[in-house]
Amino acid sequence: MSDSGTLPVAVIGAGPVGLAAAAHLAERGVDFVVLESGAKVGSSVAKWGHVRVFSPWRYNIDSAARRLLEADGWTAPDDEWLPTGAEIVDDYLAPLGKLFGARVQVNAAVTAISRLGFDKVRTNGRELAPFVLRLSDGREIQARAVIDASGTYTSPNVLGASGLRAFGEETVTELIDHALPDVLGADREHYEGRHTLVVGAGHSAATTLLGLAQLEDTPITWAIRAGNADRTYGGGEADALPARGALGTRVHALVTSGRVRLVTGFFTHRVSAHADGVEVVSRDPLGDEQSIVAERIISATGYRPDHSIAEELRLDLDPILGSTRALAPLIDPNAHSCGTVPAHGVDELTHPEPGYYAIGVKSYGRAPTFLMATGYEQARSVVAAIAGDWEAARAVELDLPETGVCSSSLAEAQEQRVGLATGVSGGLLGTPLVLAGAPADGGGCCG
Template sequence: MSEKTVAIIGAGPVGLAAAAHVLERGMSPIVLEGGPEPAHAVRQWQHVQLFSPWEYNVDKAAARLLAPTGWNSPDPGSYPTGSELIERYLAPLATGTKLRDVIRTSSRVTSISRAGFDKAKTKGREQAPFEIRYQNGKGPEVLRADAVIDISGTWFSPNPAGSNGLPAIGERERADRIAYGMPDVRGAGRARYAGKTVAVLGAGHSAIGTLIDLVQLAEEVPGTKPVWLLRGTEPAKAFGGGRNDKLAARGELGSAFAALVAAGKIAIESGFGVTHVSDAEGRLRISAGACCGARSVIADELIVATGFRPDLSFLSELRLRLDPAIEAPVALAPLIDPNEHSCGTVRPHGARELAHDETGFYIAGMKSYGRAPTFLMMTGYEQVRSIAADIAGDKAAAARVELVLPETGVCTRGGVESAAASGCCSGPATEDVSACCAADETAKKAGASGCGCS
């Protein structure tokens, strides 16, 4: 097994964990990172605090690899920012252990195939090594490996603003005033957003966190106006489960956001499916429906926080088994399909659920979730533990579950939708997700039927 080479695409948290597990199994990892440093994607959101504490963000094999270096594990109950995750864990792991000799930075993978086999050829295919082509500063390079784990993530493949999955008409032409994901509006991007009307499109945690930061920026710089563009018609779905969420930081984020909405600090445009982005005397006209039609919002900047999608372009010569809608492995897709699961915990899974028709190839980490938004870092650690065992031939360990995930306890959401829209009493409920507001929650606890605030 020591001769087996495993190519790992991506040097993020899960990619580095995969390399640690591969090393423990007596195999040889080679990590190809497209950015100039390990954890390049994390560096794009290093201002963001994670929802999970340190105890869930350190992989066990990685910790064992770090231990002989004198590394001190952070307080397991504290919550790191992306920057702290890099400084206190990922950087020491990538530069202070054996991994420093197997990571190749500025190495962007451009294609993968089987040596001597195109996609259509079958006989003898499984015995052929993988051929990974990548681009670095010296030009095109080729690597051969016995197995490949694609953990390249989705951060650099954001979904566009258009509600039909395509860029809105005019979106690309106005890229200088559009940002994606979760820009640092109070830090590195402060000059860009301060004193401006900023529209934020999306209903996930990135959108919520950005809107909260914009409200804080508005308190510091008058004239800053956050506008929430929501494709759906129920703003309360974005508020989460409050205290019912076992990831406390995530629950607190939703509760804080709900309170800001109830207080009128954030303008809301719901049922707003963006179709066009055009100029409006030096500003942006963001339209739903026909260009410049009945529903438009005028803003200085647009932040698109509508999630991400996997880049499958360099995998076209491999035999993948992906769900046609979610673009996740077919065994995993039903567990994470956002059409069926608005929230809740996905059970731990590994090599069996992540396998493809291309023997020896796996997609793990955030990319394995395709277009679904529910991924947790600790889920990725369990994935790569199982995959490394599978590649090494330890099928029992690959099938074994070694992770207990925190249950969210939230599968239907209440919140302050009525409070925000129609003045329904007293602000958001804090615990009862069936209550429309705090007064209704109190009444329900007392045994009242119907809406307790009416």
């Protein structure tokens, strides 16, 4: 059996949080390999590259990453600028990934993780066995520890309101897009002049509504489960991040003016092809039905973690959120917004499987209260623990802006952000905007 202490730490995902973990490992002189499923670092962030985040650069750059980059001659962007996803990739993640050279492997999708010679049942000597990561290309890599920052971007929630796929949903997939299509750019031809139904009450829904509203002769219907859209409208001028507050204010104006038709109390139950596109039927808890016929659907219902690659590891997941049990009460959207989540680190992220940690947006399970700065502190704490510096690992600190518009109810907050932000800025900055807790990443956004 290999001496696991001589093996590298495997980081899954080359998004903001995965590369932050790599930066902290590099600073501490701990060998590592980053495994990115996409063709480049930040591949999931690149998929929403047209979106401008509402959190400024100062919240989006990890401290260790900044130190390493500046030592290499990099000049940081303006701390107060609100970057697009493309700018985050080009101006931050790409230079950071380049620093690590061959230790970052792209097109390296992890399909399974286990312990060398140990299935989930075997215990004696388990903690001494190295991890083995199987890749989609047939390779296997051994590691002393695993930091899973793969995010959730590749596992969107379903359209159905009960967490189950709506009846018929799989029959009209060609008419359904998930959060943050580029409605003003690459995807414009799919939406311009076509009646579009946006389902969801989170920031990606708001971002999409603002983009669609700029297309002429494009009817827009917005369906939410709640009885009103106050959560989406948010804190307005009182929001600590002005761009986020402006997001809700501008959506409110679109509804008030009639540019966007708001349908409340809508619980998607059944979907079927229709002569005019697709019919979406709601059935509320009392059994009452209503329907909407549209030509396209944008399902902005968020994301959920996929723990299947770790099914041979011993995970202790909260039965509601899918985070660790210790983390769940700290991030519960019934009690917390993004800005009220307390600082947390390795102690709250530890599973019964020693040496395996899920960090970033994946660590939050279904809770939509994640911000990228939170993921950076997780990365710092976990890496300190792996390096044996438990004093630093447990000295967790977090300084976050109050989030006026962050989700406040689990039932309504299925949208999962990554720590960026999501909102289309239209008149604010002239380009689509995303939130400081933006889309999840599989090596992308903020995971």
